[in-house]
Amino acid sequence: MMQASMLERREFVRRLLIERGDLLVIAGLGSATYDVAAAGDHALNFYLWGAMGGTAMIGLGLALAQPARRIAVITGDGDMLMGLGSLATIGVKEPKNLAIVVLDNGSYGETGMQPSHTQAGIDLAAVARACRFPAARAVSRIEEADEIRALLHAGDGPIFVSARISREETPRVLPLRDGHGIKQRFMTALAALNPA
Amino acid sequence: MPSQNTLDTSWPDTIHAHFRRVGVRQVGYVPDAGHSRLIALCRDDPNIADVVLTTEEEGVGLVAGAALGGERAALLMQSSGVGNCINMFSLLRNCGFAGLVVVTMRGEFGEFNPWQVPMGTITEDALRLCGFLTYRIESPADVDEIVGAGCDMAFDGDLLVAILLSQRLIGRKLWTR
Numbered sequence: 001m002m003q004a005s006m007l008e009r010r011e012f013v014r015r016l017l018i019e020r021g022d023l024l025v026i027a028g029l030g031s032a033t034y035d036v037a038a039a040g041d042h043a044l045n046f047y048l049w050g051a052m053g054g055t056a057m058i059g060l061g062l063a064l065a066q067p068a069r070r071i072a073v074i075t076g077d078g079d080m081l082m083g084l085g086s087l088a089t090i091g092v093k094e095p096k097n098l099a100i101v102v103l104d105n106g107s108y109g110e111t112g113m114q115p116s117h118t119q120a121g122i123d124l125a126a127v128a129r130a131c132r133f134p135a136a137r138a139v140s141r142i143e144e145a146d147e148i149r150a151l152l153h154a155g156d157g158p159i160f161v162s163a164r165i166s167r168e169e170t171p172r173v174l175p176l177r178d179g180h181g182i183k184q185r186f187m188t189a190l191a192a193l194n195p196a
Numbered sequence: 197m198p199s200q201n202t203l204d205t206s207w208p209d210t211i212h213a214h215f216r217r218v219g220v221r222q223v224g225y226v227p228d229a230g231h232s233r234l235i236a237l238c239r240d241d242p243n244i245a246d247v248v249l250t251t252e253e254e255g256v257g258l259v260a261g262a263a264l265g266g267e268r269a270a271l272l273m274q275s276s277g278v279g280n281c282i283n284m285f286s287l288l289r290n291c292g293f294a295g296l297v298v299v300t301m302r303g304e305f306g307e308f309n310p311w312q313v314p315m316g317t318i319t320e321d322a323l324r325l326c327g328f329l330t331y332r333i334e335s336p337a338d339v340d341e342i343v344g345a346g347c348d349m350a351f352d353g354d355l356l357v358a359i360l361l362s363q364r365l366i367g368r369k370l371w372t373r
Contacts, residue, residue, distance in 0.1 A: 026261070051257065053253065057255075061259065064222055065261065089247065089250055187263075
Protein backbone atom coordinates (compact mmCIF):
# COMPACT_ATOMS: atom_id res chain seq x y z
CA MET A 1 0.00 0.00 0.00
CA MET A 2 0.94 3.65 -0.44
CA GLN A 3 3.73 2.63 -2.82
CA ALA A 4 2.50 3.83 -6.19
CA SER A 5 3.59 7.45 -6.18
CA MET A 6 4.92 9.07 -3.10
CA LEU A 7 6.61 12.27 -2.12
CA GLU A 8 10.28 12.76 -1.41
CA ARG A 9 10.06 14.45 1.99
CA ARG A 10 12.91 16.95 1.65
CA GLU A 11 11.74 18.27 -1.69
CA PHE A 12 8.12 18.47 -0.53
CA VAL A 13 8.97 20.45 2.64
CA ARG A 14 11.40 22.64 0.71
CA ARG A 15 8.62 23.57 -1.68
CA LEU A 16 6.19 24.26 1.15
CA LEU A 17 8.61 26.74 2.69
CA ILE A 18 9.70 28.66 -0.41
CA GLU A 19 9.34 32.41 0.11
CA ARG A 20 7.74 31.72 3.46
CA GLY A 21 7.61 35.32 4.61
CA ASP A 22 6.32 35.57 8.16
CA LEU A 23 5.02 32.00 8.34
CA LEU A 24 5.55 30.62 11.88
CA VAL A 25 6.63 26.97 11.79
CA ILE A 26 6.49 24.38 14.55
CA ALA A 27 8.47 21.26 13.60
CA GLY A 28 7.77 17.92 15.25
CA LEU A 29 10.55 15.82 16.71
CA GLY A 30 12.69 13.62 14.53
CA SER A 31 12.70 13.75 10.77
CA ALA A 32 10.20 16.61 10.51
CA THR A 33 12.60 18.84 12.42
CA TYR A 34 15.44 17.78 10.10
CA ASP A 35 13.28 18.39 7.01
CA VAL A 36 12.31 21.88 8.16
CA ALA A 37 15.94 22.68 9.00
CA ALA A 38 17.08 21.33 5.61
CA ALA A 39 14.66 23.71 3.88
CA GLY A 40 16.61 26.58 5.43
CA ASP A 41 17.19 27.44 9.05
CA HIS A 42 14.95 30.31 10.14
CA ALA A 43 14.41 32.18 13.39
CA LEU A 44 10.66 31.61 13.04
CA ASN A 45 11.15 27.84 13.22
CA PHE A 46 10.46 26.22 16.56
CA TYR A 47 12.22 22.85 16.42
CA LEU A 48 11.14 20.07 18.74
CA TRP A 49 13.55 17.38 19.89
CA GLY A 50 11.10 15.77 22.28
CA ALA A 51 7.61 16.37 23.71
CA MET A 52 6.23 13.73 21.35
CA GLY A 53 2.52 14.16 20.77
CA GLY A 54 2.54 17.85 21.65
CA THR A 55 3.40 19.53 18.36
CA ALA A 56 -0.12 20.30 17.16
CA MET A 57 -1.07 21.79 20.53
CA ILE A 58 1.92 24.13 20.46
CA GLY A 59 0.51 25.24 17.13
CA LEU A 60 -2.89 25.89 18.70
CA GLY A 61 -1.48 27.96 21.57
CA LEU A 62 0.51 30.01 19.08
CA ALA A 63 -2.45 30.38 16.70
CA LEU A 64 -4.65 31.73 19.51
CA ALA A 65 -1.92 34.12 20.66
CA GLN A 66 -1.13 35.38 17.14
CA PRO A 67 -4.46 35.44 15.29
CA ALA A 68 -3.13 37.75 12.56
CA ARG A 69 -0.29 35.43 11.61
CA ARG A 70 -0.18 32.07 9.86
CA ILE A 71 1.06 29.02 11.72
CA ALA A 72 2.21 25.76 10.11
CA VAL A 73 2.77 22.64 12.17
CA ILE A 74 4.96 20.20 10.24
CA THR A 75 5.31 16.83 11.91
CA GLY A 76 5.34 13.08 11.46
CA ASP A 77 2.63 10.44 11.66
CA GLY A 78 3.99 9.00 14.93
CA ASP A 79 3.81 12.37 16.66
CA MET A 80 0.32 13.03 15.32
CA LEU A 81 -0.93 9.61 16.38
CA MET A 82 0.36 10.20 19.91
CA GLY A 83 -1.60 13.46 20.08
CA LEU A 84 -4.70 12.36 18.19
CA GLY A 85 -6.98 13.94 20.80
CA SER A 86 -5.45 17.31 20.03
CA LEU A 87 -7.18 17.22 16.63
CA ALA A 88 -10.50 17.19 18.51
CA THR A 89 -9.31 19.99 20.78
CA ILE A 90 -8.25 22.10 17.79
CA GLY A 91 -11.53 21.29 16.06
CA VAL A 92 -13.43 22.79 18.97
CA LYS A 93 -11.50 26.08 18.68
CA GLU A 94 -11.43 26.14 14.84
CA PRO A 95 -8.40 28.42 14.47
CA LYS A 96 -8.52 29.99 11.00
CA ASN A 97 -4.77 30.58 10.91
CA LEU A 98 -3.49 27.09 11.76
CA ALA A 99 -2.37 24.37 9.37
CA ILE A 100 -1.07 20.92 10.23
CA VAL A 101 1.00 19.02 7.69
CA VAL A 102 1.75 15.43 8.62
CA LEU A 103 4.67 13.87 6.78
CA ASP A 104 3.25 10.38 6.71
CA ASN A 105 5.55 7.51 5.86
CA GLY A 106 3.65 5.03 8.01
CA SER A 107 6.78 4.44 10.03
CA TYR A 108 8.66 5.38 13.18
CA GLY A 109 11.83 6.64 11.50
CA GLU A 110 13.83 7.49 14.61
CA THR A 111 13.52 4.06 16.14
CA GLY A 112 14.14 1.80 13.16
CA MET A 113 11.22 2.23 10.76
CA GLN A 114 8.72 0.13 12.63
CA PRO A 115 5.24 0.41 11.10
CA SER A 116 2.85 3.00 12.50
CA HIS A 117 -0.95 2.77 12.59
CA THR A 118 -1.19 4.68 9.31
CA GLN A 119 0.71 1.93 7.53
CA ALA A 120 -2.07 -0.39 8.65
CA GLY A 121 -4.53 1.92 6.94
CA ILE A 122 -5.58 4.28 9.72
CA ASP A 123 -6.52 7.47 7.89
CA LEU A 124 -5.36 10.66 9.58
CA ALA A 125 -7.08 12.94 7.08
CA ALA A 126 -10.39 11.20 7.78
CA VAL A 127 -9.83 11.66 11.53
CA ALA A 128 -9.12 15.34 10.93
CA ARG A 129 -12.27 15.76 8.83
CA ALA A 130 -14.28 14.22 11.63
CA CYS A 131 -12.61 16.74 13.97
CA ARG A 132 -13.85 19.73 11.93
CA PHE A 133 -10.88 20.33 9.69
CA PRO A 134 -13.16 20.99 6.73
CA ALA A 135 -10.73 20.49 3.87
CA ALA A 136 -8.51 17.81 5.34
CA ARG A 137 -6.84 15.88 2.54
CA ALA A 138 -4.03 13.57 1.59
CA VAL A 139 -1.47 14.42 -1.09
CA SER A 140 1.04 12.19 -2.83
CA ARG A 141 2.21 14.12 -5.91
CA ILE A 142 4.95 16.73 -5.77
CA GLU A 143 2.90 18.93 -8.13
CA GLU A 144 0.48 19.44 -5.23
CA ALA A 145 3.15 21.09 -3.08
CA ASP A 146 2.51 24.56 -4.51
CA GLU A 147 -1.19 24.25 -3.77
CA ILE A 148 -0.50 23.19 -0.19
CA ARG A 149 2.01 26.01 0.17
CA ALA A 150 -0.71 28.47 -0.88
CA LEU A 151 -3.06 26.94 1.70
CA LEU A 152 -0.49 27.50 4.45
CA HIS A 153 -0.40 31.19 3.63
CA ALA A 154 -4.02 31.94 2.84
CA GLY A 155 -6.26 28.90 3.31
CA ASP A 156 -9.24 28.91 5.62
CA GLY A 157 -8.16 26.93 8.69
CA PRO A 158 -7.92 24.74 10.46
CA ILE A 159 -6.12 22.99 7.62
CA PHE A 160 -4.93 19.40 7.68
CA VAL A 161 -2.76 17.70 5.10
CA SER A 162 -1.49 14.16 5.22
CA ALA A 163 1.51 14.08 2.88
CA ARG A 164 2.27 10.56 1.75
CA ILE A 165 6.03 10.50 1.73
CA SER A 166 8.28 7.64 0.75
CA ARG A 167 10.04 5.56 3.35
CA GLU A 168 13.55 6.15 2.14
CA GLU A 169 15.83 7.58 4.80
CA THR A 170 17.33 11.01 4.34
CA PRO A 171 20.52 12.40 5.86
CA ARG A 172 19.99 14.11 9.19
CA VAL A 173 20.18 17.88 9.15
CA LEU A 174 20.54 18.95 12.74
CA PRO A 175 19.43 22.44 13.75
CA LEU A 176 19.76 24.12 17.15
CA ARG A 177 19.06 21.73 20.00
CA ASP A 178 19.17 24.08 22.98
CA GLY A 179 15.55 24.65 23.95
CA HIS A 180 16.13 28.03 25.54
CA GLY A 181 18.02 29.16 22.45
CA ILE A 182 15.34 27.97 20.01
CA LYS A 183 12.60 29.64 22.07
CA GLN A 184 14.43 32.90 22.56
CA ARG A 185 15.40 33.20 18.92
CA PHE A 186 11.81 32.56 17.85
CA MET A 187 10.32 35.04 20.32
CA THR A 188 12.83 37.74 19.45
CA ALA A 189 12.13 37.35 15.74
CA LEU A 190 8.37 37.37 16.29
CA ALA A 191 8.58 40.47 18.49
CA ALA A 192 10.51 42.21 15.73
CA LEU A 193 7.63 41.48 13.33
CA ASN A 194 5.00 42.70 15.76
CA PRO A 195 5.25 46.42 16.35
CA ALA A 196 5.05 47.08 20.08
CA MET B 197 -23.35 16.94 55.35
CA PRO B 198 -23.10 20.17 57.32
CA SER B 199 -19.44 20.61 56.40
CA GLN B 200 -20.49 21.24 52.80
CA ASN B 201 -22.65 24.15 53.86
CA THR B 202 -19.91 25.92 55.76
CA LEU B 203 -17.31 25.76 52.97
CA ASP B 204 -15.96 29.07 51.75
CA THR B 205 -16.66 28.94 48.02
CA SER B 206 -15.25 32.27 46.85
CA TRP B 207 -11.70 31.04 46.26
CA PRO B 208 -12.19 30.43 42.53
CA ASP B 209 -13.05 34.13 42.14
CA THR B 210 -9.79 34.99 43.88
CA ILE B 211 -7.79 32.79 41.53
CA HIS B 212 -9.57 34.26 38.53
CA ALA B 213 -8.79 37.78 39.79
CA HIS B 214 -5.10 36.88 39.91
CA PHE B 215 -5.27 35.47 36.37
CA ARG B 216 -6.66 38.83 35.30
CA ARG B 217 -4.08 40.76 37.29
CA VAL B 218 -1.11 39.01 35.70
CA GLY B 219 -2.65 38.93 32.23
CA VAL B 220 -3.37 35.24 31.71
CA ARG B 221 -4.88 35.04 28.21
CA GLN B 222 -5.31 31.30 27.70
CA VAL B 223 -6.56 28.67 30.14
CA GLY B 224 -6.45 24.96 29.34
CA TYR B 225 -8.43 22.42 31.31
CA VAL B 226 -10.17 19.08 31.36
CA PRO B 227 -13.63 19.46 32.91
CA ASP B 228 -13.44 18.97 36.68
CA ALA B 229 -15.93 19.33 39.50
CA GLY B 230 -13.45 21.03 41.83
CA HIS B 231 -12.51 23.59 39.18
CA SER B 232 -16.04 24.06 37.84
CA ARG B 233 -16.53 27.61 39.11
CA LEU B 234 -13.06 28.76 38.04
CA ILE B 235 -13.60 27.19 34.61
CA ALA B 236 -16.93 29.02 34.29
CA LEU B 237 -15.30 32.32 35.25
CA CYS B 238 -12.59 31.81 32.63
CA ARG B 239 -15.10 30.82 29.95
CA ASP B 240 -17.12 33.97 30.62
CA ASP B 241 -14.05 36.21 30.55
CA PRO B 242 -13.62 37.88 27.14
CA ASN B 243 -9.92 38.38 27.87
CA ILE B 244 -9.31 34.65 28.26
CA ALA B 245 -9.41 31.99 25.55
CA ASP B 246 -10.61 28.83 27.27
CA VAL B 247 -9.38 25.62 25.73
CA VAL B 248 -11.04 22.39 26.77
CA LEU B 249 -8.61 19.49 26.37
CA THR B 250 -9.04 15.77 25.83
CA THR B 251 -6.09 15.09 28.11
CA GLU B 252 -4.05 17.35 30.35
CA GLU B 253 -0.79 16.88 28.47
CA GLU B 254 -2.30 18.78 25.55
CA GLY B 255 -2.32 21.77 27.86
CA VAL B 256 1.44 21.69 28.23
CA GLY B 257 1.83 22.19 24.49
CA LEU B 258 -0.78 24.94 24.62
CA VAL B 259 1.21 26.80 27.28
CA ALA B 260 4.40 26.59 25.21
CA GLY B 261 2.66 27.78 22.05
CA ALA B 262 0.97 30.65 23.87
CA ALA B 263 4.32 31.75 25.30
CA LEU B 264 5.98 31.61 21.88
CA GLY B 265 3.22 33.96 20.74
CA GLY B 266 3.71 36.30 23.70
CA GLU B 267 0.73 35.21 25.78
CA ARG B 268 0.53 33.85 29.30
CA ALA B 269 -1.42 30.64 29.83
CA ALA B 270 -2.45 28.67 32.89
CA LEU B 271 -3.55 25.07 33.30
CA LEU B 272 -6.27 23.71 35.55
CA MET B 273 -6.28 20.04 36.31
CA GLN B 274 -7.10 17.35 38.81
CA SER B 275 -4.27 15.52 40.57
CA SER B 276 -4.82 12.54 38.27
CA GLY B 277 -4.07 14.81 35.31
CA VAL B 278 -0.60 15.57 36.62
CA GLY B 279 0.36 12.00 35.86
CA ASN B 280 -0.76 12.45 32.26
CA CYS B 281 1.65 15.36 31.80
CA ILE B 282 4.95 14.07 33.07
CA ASN B 283 6.91 13.64 29.83
CA MET B 284 5.32 16.70 28.25
CA PHE B 285 6.45 18.88 31.15
CA SER B 286 9.99 18.43 29.79
CA LEU B 287 9.00 20.87 27.04
CA LEU B 288 8.56 23.65 29.60
CA ARG B 289 11.73 22.81 31.45
CA ASN B 290 13.93 22.42 28.38
CA CYS B 291 12.90 25.74 26.93
CA GLY B 292 12.46 27.75 30.12
CA PHE B 293 8.79 28.47 29.60
CA ALA B 294 6.80 29.77 32.55
CA GLY B 295 4.31 27.22 33.86
CA LEU B 296 1.39 27.77 36.20
CA VAL B 297 -0.69 24.72 37.08
CA VAL B 298 -3.57 24.82 39.54
CA VAL B 299 -4.33 21.34 40.77
CA THR B 300 -7.46 20.18 42.57
CA MET B 301 -6.45 17.30 44.80
CA ARG B 302 -8.14 13.93 44.88
CA GLY B 303 -7.11 10.80 46.67
CA GLU B 304 -6.57 12.39 50.04
CA PHE B 305 -8.69 13.80 52.89
CA GLY B 306 -12.16 12.29 52.73
CA GLU B 307 -11.67 10.51 49.40
CA PHE B 308 -14.37 7.94 48.75
CA ASN B 309 -12.77 6.43 45.67
CA PRO B 310 -9.64 4.33 46.25
CA TRP B 311 -8.78 4.54 42.54
CA GLN B 312 -7.86 8.19 43.09
CA VAL B 313 -5.42 7.44 45.89
CA PRO B 314 -2.33 6.10 44.07
CA MET B 315 -1.91 9.22 41.90
CA GLY B 316 -3.19 11.63 44.52
CA THR B 317 -0.58 10.55 47.02
CA ILE B 318 2.34 11.06 44.59
CA THR B 319 1.10 14.20 42.84
CA GLU B 320 3.21 16.71 44.77
CA ASP B 321 6.36 14.59 44.62
CA ALA B 322 5.85 13.99 40.91
CA LEU B 323 5.51 17.70 40.26
CA ARG B 324 8.71 18.40 42.17
CA LEU B 325 10.57 15.75 40.20
CA CYS B 326 9.35 17.50 37.04
CA GLY B 327 10.92 20.75 38.22
CA PHE B 328 7.91 22.48 39.74
CA LEU B 329 7.84 24.57 42.87
CA THR B 330 4.79 23.36 44.75
CA TYR B 331 2.54 25.27 47.11
CA ARG B 332 -0.29 23.59 48.91
CA ILE B 333 -3.39 25.40 50.10
CA GLU B 334 -5.53 23.99 52.90
CA SER B 335 -7.55 27.04 53.88
CA PRO B 336 -9.54 29.61 51.87
CA ALA B 337 -7.77 32.32 53.86
CA ASP B 338 -4.48 31.44 52.14
CA VAL B 339 -5.71 31.41 48.54
CA ASP B 340 -5.14 35.09 47.78
CA GLU B 341 -1.60 35.24 49.09
CA ILE B 342 -0.35 31.93 47.73
CA VAL B 343 -1.98 32.13 44.31
CA GLY B 344 -0.80 35.71 43.95
CA ALA B 345 2.76 34.78 44.83
CA GLY B 346 2.63 31.71 42.59
CA CYS B 347 1.44 33.74 39.59
CA ASP B 348 4.23 36.27 40.10
CA MET B 349 6.92 33.62 40.50
CA ALA B 350 5.79 31.72 37.42
CA PHE B 351 5.36 34.61 35.03
CA ASP B 352 7.96 37.09 36.30
CA GLY B 353 10.58 34.42 36.84
CA ASP B 354 9.81 31.96 34.03
CA LEU B 355 9.49 29.27 36.68
CA LEU B 356 7.31 26.21 36.95
CA VAL B 357 4.79 26.66 39.75
CA ALA B 358 2.09 24.25 40.85
CA ILE B 359 -0.57 25.24 43.34
CA LEU B 360 -2.28 22.30 44.99
CA LEU B 361 -5.78 22.92 46.26
CA SER B 362 -6.33 20.37 48.97
CA GLN B 363 -9.43 18.29 49.23
CA ARG B 364 -10.18 20.05 52.52
CA LEU B 365 -10.33 23.35 50.64
CA ILE B 366 -12.45 22.25 47.71
CA GLY B 367 -14.69 19.97 49.75
CA ARG B 368 -14.77 16.24 49.61
CA LYS B 369 -16.63 14.87 46.62
CA LEU B 370 -20.08 13.70 47.57
CA TRP B 371 -20.67 10.05 46.90
CA THR B 372 -24.20 9.48 45.68
CA ARG B 373 -25.61 6.26 44.41
